[in-house]
Amino acid sequence: MKKIALNINGEEYVVDINEDMRLIDLLRDKLHFTGTKEGCGEGECGACTVIMDGETVNSCMVLAFQAEGREIITIEGVGNGEALHPIQKAFLEEGAVQCGFCIPGMVLSAKALLDKKPAPTRNEIREGISGNLCRCTGYNKIVDAIDKASKYLKEEGETK
Amino acid sequence: MKKRGIGYASTFYGTGYGNGFPDISRAIAELGTDGNIYIYVGATEVGQGAKTILSQIAAEALGVDFSSIVFICEDTSITPDAGTAAASRQTYNTGNAIKLASEKLRNEIINILEKRYGISTENIEDYLLQVAKLNGDEALRMDGIFTASTTEMDAETGQGNPYYPYTFSVYGIEVEVDTTTGIVEVTKAVCGQDVGRAINPKLIEGQIDGGFSMGLGYGIMEDINLQSGRIKHDRFTSYLIPTALDMPDIDKIIIEEPEATGPYGAKGIGEPVLVAVAPAILNAIYNAVGVRMKEIPVTPERLLKALKVKERGV
Numbered sequence: 001m002k003k004i005a006l007n008i009n010g011e012e013y014v015v016d017i018n019e020d021m022r023l024i025d026l027l028r029d030k031l032h033f034t035g036t037k038e039g040c041g042e043g044e045c046g047a048c049t050v051i052m053d054g055e056t057v058n059s060c061m062v063l064a065f066q067a068e069g070r071e072i073i074t075i076e077g078v079g080n081g082e083a084l085h086p087i088q089k090a091f092l093e094e095g096a097v098q099c100g101f102c103i104p105g106m107v108l109s110a111k112a113l114l115d116k117k118p119a120p121t122r123n124e125i126r127e128g129i130s131g132n133l134c135r136c137t138g139y140n141k142i143v144d145a146i147d148k149a150s151k152y153l154k155e156e157g158e159t160k
Numbered sequence: 161m162k163k164r165g166i167g168y169a170s171t172f173y174g175t176g177y178g179n180g181f182p183d184i185s186r187a188i189a190e191l192g193t194d195g196n197i198y199i200y201v202g203a204t205e206v207g208q209g210a211k212t213i214l215s216q217i218a219a220e221a222l223g224v225d226f227s228s229i230v231f232i233c234e235d236t237s238i239t240p241d242a243g244t245a246a247a248s249r250q251t252y253n254t255g256n257a258i259k260l261a262s263e264k265l266r267n268e269i270i271n272i273l274e275k276r277y278g279i280s281t282e283n284i285e286d287y288l289l290q291v292a293k294l295n296g297d298e299a300l301r302m303d304g305i306f307t308a309s310t311t312e313m314d315a316e317t318g319q320g321n322p323y324y325p326y327t328f329s330v331y332g333i334e335v336e337v338d339t340t341t342g343i344v345e346v347t348k349a350v351c352g353q354d355v356g357r358a359i360n361p362k363l364i365e366g367q368i369d370g371g372f373s374m375g376l377g378y379g380i381m382e383d384i385n386l387q388s389g390r391i392k393h394d395r396f397t398s399y400l401i402p403t404a405l406d407m408p409d410i411d412k413i414i415i416e417e418p419e420a421t422g423p424y425g426a427k428g429i430g431e432p433v434l435v436a437v438a439p440a441i442l443n444a445i446y447n448a449v450g451v452r453m454k455e456i457p458v459t460p461e462r463l464l465k466a467l468k469v470k471e472r473g474v
Binding site: 040042044045095097098099100122125126127129130131132133134135136137138139140141142143 | 206209365366369370371372373374395397401402403404409410
């Protein structure tokens with residue numbers, strides 16, 4: 001057993017973990033952030049994507065102890081439970097969600113991209129979500145949604 | 161060297177189980193004691209948009225706002241069997257069952273308003289609670305049953321009427337073939353899809369994008385690699401499916417030619433949007449490099465081999 005401290009969605013957590021525990025298991029099983037989905041469990045599908053210190057990671061490929069002292073954002077940290085985040089709003093409006101299993105990871109990849117690059121080209125958007133597999137949507141409506149979200153975020157920035 | 165080519169393929173596809181297999185959808189439309197309209201149906205929502213489309217059909221048939229429909233599906237203990245979410249059959253088959261049930265309920269509500277209150281109206285929305293209260297604790301329920309037209313084909317001649325209706329579609333696809341690596345990139349695509357009537361155009365576009373990516377994977381990437389009955393490519397590291405970078409933007413043309421037997425003219429399109437993709441890609445490869453590929457997926461290895469064979473003139 002090992003005790004680690006980490007920040008998840010802006011809150012500090014101190015938790016006991018096994019040394020071989022994966023980050024996804026810490027998030028889902030121990031802390032109940034079940035918005036993070038496990039797909040393949042081997043870093044190929046991106047369903048378990050979370051943001052760690054500003055970079056997307058597959059939480060199935062990161063061990064929990066590696067998150068010590070880090071800042072993690074999960075899908076629960078996007079939007080506030082009441083109001084939708086502009087990315088989520090754009091996903092709904094564009095019909096970017098079908099079965100939904102890949103969507104938490106998609107939204108987080110979109111957020112990490114837009115945080116770094118507020119006005120990406122369509123090809124940069126495609127690159128930004130290329131680590132997230134989707135079997136339903138064919139990606140195009142997701143690309144449309146991220147493009148729209150970038151405009152929403154720009155407008156939000158202007159009004160502030 | 162990179163070579164470009166364009167290919168087309170079209171398909172007509174019979175929706176429903178077909179070949180005489182019983183294809184029945186059932187639905188219940190109910191005016192609840194709380195004045196809400198409830199639709200009960202066993203149809204399964206798997207992300208394709210059945211809940212949305214079937215609620216739209218109910219709202220249209222009842223003449224009430226979309227938001228007044230409480231749609232209850234999938235729970236087999238309280239919903240009637242509407243068949244599987246398969247065979248591209250929910251919009252057409254179950255849509256028809258819901259339309260029938262909703263029309264019956266609407267007529268009953270109009271009758272009650274006329275007989276009990278002397279109100280003659282086509283606009284039932286404002287009177288729903290009033291009518292609901294008349295029945296006390298009992299909800300007003302109407303069922304709708306739709307049976308698709310299908311006959312078994314003659315085993316000898318292949319004749320018969322296995323499916324009804326048919327959906328038509330055509331794809332035009334541009335590819336770029338790298339003759340050094342054998343990699344095929346799909347650079348442009350246009351889809352013309354007959355839908356009967358577009359109940360929800362945005363959902364149709366989503367189905368076209370999704371079907372395209374499955375067809376693209378089927379045509380040039382996805383290989384389960386069966387060896388002695390075992391699937392060797394049993395994970396995403398070896399079984400490759402398209403990513404966002406593999407997909408082109410698709411120019412979509414929705415063709416509305418209402419089908420007389422469909423709910424408001426609509427037909428199913430879930431599978432039809434996928435069928436013609438792979439053949440159109442293979443035709444485009446032929447157009448680009450002159451080799452006629454007859455085995456899918458057209459992986460780089462297979463294409464390079466075919467290009468070598470062509471070079472040697474064997």
